[in-house]
Amino acid sequence: MTRRHGERLATLLIRVAGVSAIAILLTIFAFLVLEGTPTLGEVPLGDLIGARWYPIEDYYGLVPLVLGSLIVTLGATLIAVPLGVTTAVFIAEVAPRSVREVLKPFIEILAGLPSVMLGFLGIVILAPELYSRLNLATGLTAFTGALLLGWIAIPTIVSVAEDALDAVPRAYREGALALGATRWQTIWRVTLPAARGGVLTAVMLGIGRAFGETMAVMMVTGNAAVIPRGLGALFAPARTMTATIAAEMGEVASGSTHYHVLFLVGILLFVISLAVNLVGASVVFRARTRAERILS
Amino acid sequence: MITPLRGRRRRSQWTQRLGFALLTLSAIITTIPIVMIIFVILQRGLAAITPEFLFAFPTDGLKAGGIFPAILGTVYLTLLMTLAVAPLGIAAGVYLAHYAPATPVTRWIRVAILNLAGIPSVVYGLFGLAFFVIFMQFGTSILAGALTLAIMTLPVVITTTEEALRSVPNSFHVVSVSLGGTDWQSVRRLLLPQGLPGILTGVILGLERAAGETAPILFTAAAVYLPRLPTSPLDPTMALPYHLYVVSTQVPGMPPGIQFGTAAVLLILVLAMNLIATIIRSRARARRMW
Amino acid sequence: MPSLRQTIARWTVWIAVLALLTACGPASGGGSQGGPTGTIVNKGSDTMVNLALAWAETFQADHPEVVISVTGGGSGTGIAALINGTVDVANASRQIKAEEIADAQANGIEPMELVVARDAIAVVVHRDNPIERLTIDQISAIYSGSIDNWAEVGGEDRPIVRLSRETNSGTHVYFLEEVLRKGEKDNNTLFAADTLLLPSSEGIAAEIVYNENAIGYDGLGYVTDEMKVVAVSKSPDGPFIFPAADTVNSGAYPIARDLYMYTAGEPTPQAKAYLDWILAPAGQAIVDQLGFVPLRVAEAP
Numbered sequence: 001m002t003r004r005h006g007e008r009l010a011t012l013l014i015r016v017a018g019v020s021a022i023a024i025l026l027t028i029f030a031f032l033v034l035e036g037t038p039t040l041g042e043v044p045l046g047d048l049i050g051a052r053w054y055p056i057e058d059y060y061g062l063v064p065l066v067l068g069s070l071i072v073t074l075g076a077t078l079i080a081v082p083l084g085v086t087t088a089v090f091i092a093e094v095a096p097r098s099v100r101e102v103l104k105p106f107i108e109i110l111a112g113l114p115s116v117m118l119g120f121l122g123i124v125i126l127a128p129e130l131y132s133r134l135n136l137a138t139g140l141t142a143f144t145g146a147l148l149l150g151w152i153a154i155p156t157i158v159s160v161a162e163d164a165l166d167a168v169p170r171a172y173r174e175g176a177l178a179l180g181a182t183r184w185q186t187i188w189r190v191t192l193p194a195a196r197g198g199v200l201t202a203v204m205l206g207i208g209r210a211f212g213e214t215m216a217v218m219m220v221t222g223n224a225a226v227i228p229r230g231l232g233a234l235f236a237p238a239r240t241m242t243a244t245i246a247a248e249m250g251e252v253a254s255g256s257t258h259y260h261v262l263f264l265v266g267i268l269l270f271v272i273s274l275a276v277n278l279v280g281a282s283v284v285f286r287a288r289t290r291a292e293r294i295l296s
Numbered sequence: 297m298i299t300p301l302r303g304r305r306r307r308s309q310w311t312q313r314l315g316f317a318l319l320t321l322s323a324i325i326t327t328i329p330i331v332m333i334i335f336v337i338l339q340r341g342l343a344a345i346t347p348e349f350l351f352a353f354p355t356d357g358l359k360a361g362g363i364f365p366a367i368l369g370t371v372y373l374t375l376l377m378t379l380a381v382a383p384l385g386i387a388a389g390v391y392l393a394h395y396a397p398a399t400p401v402t403r404w405i406r407v408a409i410l411n412l413a414g415i416p417s418v419v420y421g422l423f424g425l426a427f428f429v430i431f432m433q434f435g436t437s438i439l440a441g442a443l444t445l446a447i448m449t450l451p452v453v454i455t456t457t458e459e460a461l462r463s464v465p466n467s468f469h470v471v472s473v474s475l476g477g478t479d480w481q482s483v484r485r486l487l488l489p490q491g492l493p494g495i496l497t498g499v500i501l502g503l504e505r506a507a508g509e510t511a512p513i514l515f516t517a518a519a520v521y522l523p524r525l526p527t528s529p530l531d532p533t534m535a536l537p538y539h540l541y542v543v544s545t546q547v548p549g550m551p552p553g554i555q556f557g558t559a560a561v562l563l564i565l566v567l568a569m570n571l572i573a574t575i576i577r578s579r580a581r582a583r584r585m586w
Numbered sequence: 587m588p589s590l591r592q593t594i595a596r597w598t599v600w601i602a603v604l605a606l607l608t609a610c611g612p613a614s615g616g617g618s619q620g621g622p623t624g625t626i627v628n629k630g631s632d633t634m635v636n637l638a639l640a641w642a643e644t645f646q647a648d649h650p651e652v653v654i655s656v657t658g659g660g661s662g663t664g665i666a667a668l669i670n671g672t673v674d675v676a677n678a679s680r681q682i683k684a685e686e687i688a689d690a691q692a693n694g695i696e697p698m699e700l701v702v703a704r705d706a707i708a709v710v711v712h713r714d715n716p717i718e719r720l721t722i723d724q725i726s727a728i729y730s731g732s733i734d735n736w737a738e739v740g741g742e743d744r745p746i747v748r749l750s751r752e753t754n755s756g757t758h759v760y761f762l763e764e765v766l767r768k769g770e771k772d773n774n775t776l777f778a779a780d781t782l783l784l785p786s787s788e789g790i791a792a793e794i795v796y797n798e799n800a801i802g803y804d805g806l807g808y809v810t811d812e813m814k815v816v817a818v819s820k821s822p823d824g825p826f827i828f829p830a831a832d833t834v835n836s837g838a839y840p841i842a843r844d845l846y847m848y849t850a851g852e853p854t855p856q857a858k859a860y861l862d863w864i865l866a867p868a869g870q871a872i873v874d875q876l877g878f879v880p881l882r883v884a885e886a887p
Contacts, residue, residue, distance in 0.1 A: 018391030114508025212416025
């Protein structure tokens, strides 16, 4: 009898645990909404789409922050996607086994490097270097942030894209080669198109990763809430939404307008990441192989 | 009507050589900064890592002495976090791998996990502040920080547990049940142990990320300087990543040795966890029974 | 060879033992000296954080029964924590604002103010910048964006990169009110939108050291030999003064301010003892050591 009860209890607990993921997600969203929506009552909508973010004087324009996040993420994407996808192709299709065994751990190490450590190196080494080599007004720019973010996002792109490429049945490649294609032609005309769903997922996940980064950008982008004008703005300072929350959250009295606005920014971050991840995951690729990747 | 392939074939051979060279270049460009980062941090920081550095308190406004409270704080945070996330995450992974019916609810669960995985870490910090620090009234504490980190790590643990369990061949379970075992017995005595290396890898990789994260603990647990070690989970604590942030941006006249030393300790910690996970993974592959 | 499970079990035991040992670690050691006991949570101004750290370290060395935890985050953070009731002593490099007092009173807290030291805000530029002196009007125009190039104030033809503290910094607010707005109550000038908001005084210092285009402001205690301090005057012909302890105390240097510690109503006994000690010669000597301006001349020779 007790054994059956034990079994029932265990099964019940497990089912509860399974549903807990939804519960947690909903709770997070609920609290963000709870603390963020009072903003709409306290700050007129016109102010929120204003051009100036200066909360201690009640300027709550979110536009510079959103655009700041955008330009840094864009820069990071332009760096991470080409490097990430081509490195994934290299690992999956070109590299000899010995090279692969060395390269993959390195990518994993990169994935584990804390962003505050990269931000530290950014302040101490990267910013002064960029200042002198590129003759910029200052080394603390959106571009500096984009460089750091780009490398932070690369492991995400590489691992998911590589999974996708590995999932392409060997028959595809063998068929193409049998018909006389070179390996290069096979990669670009057969394998990659077959894996494009997974590669797209990889890219979206990488973008999401870059978009959500906090510490590294806070330390190197200068945190100036400007509205980026033109492409040159990439080499000027910017202020991201994530850095704004991290820098200002400590200072706000709980329940004040500023507090609520920061939670609103949090809601924005949540919603945008949600959108990016959903787009990425809506392209399904064979999940079965991922298990083998984890254990191999 | 066979087209002479020689010209075209030669061109495509050259295209291939060029293409492969570019791919190789890309991999090199990706890897070189990683090597440089590790090299620079270790070169400038390793010398600072003395027993005193590791086991003494900071003095002189953090500009001298050691970083012991920060190291211990990170240990406390990650230990408590693991206690919170491991049971819940592994159970949820077991659910998804084994018990979940193919219903819309299950799909919503997977969507929820996917989204949890993508939330920026600073949003977790916000939630931790609003929920654990203020609403639950834990205050700025190890408890609030660890729980925030736990929620952040949950998706990783769930996903890797599920995949580790899925990789165990179904025949194991079928045979166990056909020999008279109950479902739960099969899970507990067969599936979980067989999937354990994969689960462990996921937990350790989650730990590695949590140990290095600053944003979630910024408003929930971290203090710049505490003269005594925390004595209860409701005390605030120093932590390694936050300490690196403080010594690299908040204190003027900070000797680079302390900065790079702190970075080096953090780096070694992260690399060690990476190594452990890799070892577990390869040993598991060698011992795999299928 | 031990199985994976045995290895894991062994490791877990070791880690648990280690954690237990360190937690039980040094119990409240040191003989009891009588006097105040308890904790003091101290939070706030980044300008004052090094001072607060030095005070806390020295005070605790003599009074091991008192535990003081120090965190920065900016004057705004400290005062917010005071309003939230989560801190015993808040450090601020600016005065508490009327709205903040109202917020505190709404929470049933009556803030009590104590001036603990004085400070000068130095205007700093890169070591090789030829500029030697600036008027308040010029600094205001630079920071508000009206002046964009060093050539306009007599320097080289370079863009001006404005460095500032974050908005939660008391130094930032003080600079906004007394320099950008020249102390005028109804002046609404703001920092230029492209002003870099750096996390702390050290952030400004790190940037000034390598960036020849930059101008920044920092508490006197954060000025190092690697930067150049600019002499400031209220008027174009008036005397251009460098910040120092004597020019602050004599009132000659135009950008000087008090540093405050706030408590929620009457301080707790241990906090009171701590604050009394800070105002005494022992505490003020530390103020002097760190480059701030003591309230009274230190008595030790």
